[in-house]
Amino acid sequence: MASMREPGPSLRGRGGRPALPRRTPAAPDRREQVRAAAVELFAAQGYRDTTVDQIGERVGIRGPSVYKHFRSKQELLADIVVGTADLLLGAQRAAVRSATDVREQLRRAVEAHVRVHAEHAREAFVGSREIGSLAEPHRSAVLRKRAEYDRRLRRVVETGVREGVFAVDSPRLAAYGILDMGAGVAGWFRPGGPVSQDELATFYAELALRMLGVRPARKR
Amino acid sequence: MASMREPGPSLRGRGGRPALPRRTPAAPDRREQVRAAAVELFAAQGYRDTTVDQIGERVGIRGPSVYKHFRSKQELLADIVVGTADLLLGAQRAAVRSATDVREQLRRAVEAHVRVHAEHAREAFVGSREIGSLAEPHRSAVLRKRAEYDRRLRRVVETGVREGVFAVDSPRLAAYGILDMGAGVAGWFRPGGPVSQDELATFYAELALRMLGVRPARKR
DNA sequence: CCTACCGATCGGTAGG
DNA sequence: CCTACCGATCGGTAGG
Numbered sequence: 489m490a491s492m493r494e495p496g497p498s499l500r501g502r503g504g505r506p507a508l509p510r511r512t513p514a515a516p517d518r519r520e521q522v523r524a525a526a527v528e529l530f531a532a533q534g535y536r537d538t539t540v541d542q543i544g545e546r547v548g549i550r551g552p553s554v555y556k557h558f559r560s561k562q563e564l565l566a567d568i569v570v571g572t573a574d575l576l577l578g579a580q581r582a583a584v585r586s587a588t589d590v591r592e593q594l595r596r597a598v599e600a601h602v603r604v605h606a607e608h609a610r611e612a613f614v615g616s617r618e619i620g621s622l623a624e625p626h627r628s629a630v631l632r633k634r635a636e637y638d639r640r641l642r643r644v645v646e647t648g649v650r651e652g653v654f655a656v657d658s659p660r661l662a663a664y665g666i667l668d669m670g671a672g673v674a675g676w677f678r679p680g681g682p683v684s685q686d687e688l689a690t691f692y693a694e695l696a697l698r699m700l701g702v703r704p705a706r707k708r
Numbered sequence: 709m710a711s712m713r714e715p716g717p718s719l720r721g722r723g724g725r726p727a728l729p730r731r732t733p734a735a736p737d738r739r740e741q742v743r744a745a746a747v748e749l750f751a752a753q754g755y756r757d758t759t760v761d762q763i764g765e766r767v768g769i770r771g772p773s774v775y776k777h778f779r780s781k782q783e784l785l786a787d788i789v790v791g792t793a794d795l796l797l798g799a800q801r802a803a804v805r806s807a808t809d810v811r812e813q814l815r816r817a818v819e820a821h822v823r824v825h826a827e828h829a830r831e832a833f834v835g836s837r838e839i840g841s842l843a844e845p846h847r848s849a850v851l852r853k854r855a856e857y858d859r860r861l862r863r864v865v866e867t868g869v870r871e872g873v874f875a876v877d878s879p880r881l882a883a884y885g886i887l888d889m890g891a892g893v894a895g896w897f898r899p900g901g902p903v904s905q906d907e908l909a910t911f912y913a914e915l916a917l918r919m920l921g922v923r924p925a926r927k928r
Numbered sequence: 929c930c931t932a933c934c935g936a937t938c939g940g941t942a943g944g
Numbered sequence: 945c946c947t948a949c950c951g952a953t954c955g956g957t958a959g960g
Contacts, residue, residue, distance in 0.1 A: 534840055536756035539954060552956075553929045561955065617837055620754055658911060661903065664896065665889045665915055672888025683881065691878060695885055699915045701924070759938060772940075773945045781939065 519557040521547045526564045531610040535565055535621040565618060566626040572608065572615035573633040579604050580640060590648040591702060597641055598666060598696045599689040605673040606685040612674040641667060648700065655701030666696045739777040741767045746784045751830040755785055755841040785838060786846040792828065792835035793853040799824050800860060810868040811922060817861055818886060818916045819909040825893040826905040832894040861887060868920060875921035886916045 525546035529538040540561055541551035558564045583596035605612045619630055642663040648654035656662040670692055677688065694704060745766035749758040760781055761771035778784045803816035825832045839850055862883040868874035876882040890912055897908065918924060 532840070534754070534756065536754065537841070540956080541954080550930060551954090552931085555956070556929065620752070621757070656915075658903075661908065661911055662915065664892065665912060668892025668895070669885045669889040672884065672891065675888070676884065683878075688881065691881055692885060695876075695882065695919045698918045698921065701918065704921070760940080761938080770946060771938090772947085775940070776945065 518547065518549075522554055522557050523564065523567060527568055527610050527614060530565065530568065530614045530618060535561075535614075535618045562623055562626075565614075566622060568611055569615045569618060569622055569630055570626060570633075572604075572611045573630050573637070575608065576601070576604050576612075577633055577637055580637060584640065584644060590644060590651055590653050591697065594644050594648060594654075594700065595693045595697060597644055598670060598693040601641075601667065601670040602673055602689040602692045603685055605670055606677045606679075606688055609674045609677045609679075612671070616671060616674070638663065638667060645700065653702070656699070662699055665699065669695070738767065738769075742774055742777050743784065743787060747788055747830050747834060750785065750788065750834045750838060755781075755834075755838045782843055782846075785834075785841060786843075788831055789835045789838060789842055789850055790846060790853075792824075792831045793850050793857070795828065796821070796824050796832075797853055797857055800857060804860065804864060810864060810871055810873050811917065814864050814868060814874075814920065815913045815917060817864055818890060818913040821861075821887065821890040822893055822909040822912045823905055825890055826897045826899075826908055829894045829897045829899075832891070836891060836894070858883065858887060865920065873922070876919070882919055885919065889915070 522543060525543050526538070529542055529546070539551070540554050543564075544551045544554045554561075554564075558567070579600040580597055583600040584593050587593045587596055615630075619627060619634075622630060642660055645654060645656070645659040645663045645666075649656060649659050673688065673692075677683075677685075679685075683691075698704060742763060745763050746758070749762055749766070759771070760774050763784075764771045764774045774784075778787070799820040800817055803820040804813045807813045807816055835850075839847060839854075842850060862880055865874060865876070865879040865883045865886075869876060869879050893908065893912075897903075897905075899905075903911075914924060
């Protein structure tokens, strides 16, 4: 499924528009502003408790005008949740591909996992909490993506165990633990806080490797 | 705050009631049934998307009759969320008190954490996802309880580091990781599945100790 | 992008 | 514990 996050080039950069009188000039990336407002509100109040009027208010328009940018409140949610799932999947794929050593693959996959959950904390938060608010076929699509995401990390763990690099009794449970630990970041991480995204990613990857029985590299 | 989970002795065991005709005899623990139905529905559909009629339907009564057992839908939610917070706090307190060795305190606290999130998976799930749906003063009360819960585990970790039993760069982040890892269990654990609660609790406690730099006990 | 407005849903109450 | 019903909220549409 293609990412639903691109505003589309047709909405901007189209010079030569006649200077007709307009009460409120359309901001070129109004669609993106609406999406961002929805992310914040859905994260803070939940999808169901957020009204279209509130979303509009955040970007200085009326509720019904939101429908100029999204077909429905549902589509807005789907854009956010599906988008986040794709972001995670892409980051994970790139991470695993960037190394051949399982230990390094695991480390980078966890770092990517944590980084996305920190950098896109609110989106990721909405993406996991509001799956149930998604109508079909989006819900099933996202569940499939998440299952694939989990499976891929699990495979890295299993490969490491097979190669004798990792040592855990249950690769599956260990993978769940690692994933949930990282996903939890979306619930409390705030940019500008005491820890940076990178520090957090590095630290959590180290914790994950420890969970898998890998000795921490001796510090010099 | 006192637990809100007791049906109260006045609702049962009161013999000598005249055998008047009744269309639907009140089940002695109807209140508990209503609560259980609400837990399932809130977990599956979310608080906002669950109607009082649905809750009633699950126990064979009409929506308005739910108000014979709970003052409002809000009170039903508060009962669940506050109850779970108290359950966790109590289990953690008992766990930490049951040992003097930090390593053992940590192990038991994590086991308790995981066991509650497995045994009361749906309640714990609702308890963490629907905090935002809670009205004041319940919301603040629960947030305080959760903060205390987190702080207590963090203290065990910090004590272990101070004593040289644990070795982690950031006790705070490690504690978050451990807590989120265990809380995640509520999202996927199903009784009767491939792993038992005890196996899971034991395994996760072992993972937590590894995260803290404790060598796994050599298996004979 | 706006105002006016429709239709459906739903928590809660009245009064048995 | 039930039926009848009120009142408020809200997503979405009409028609500029």
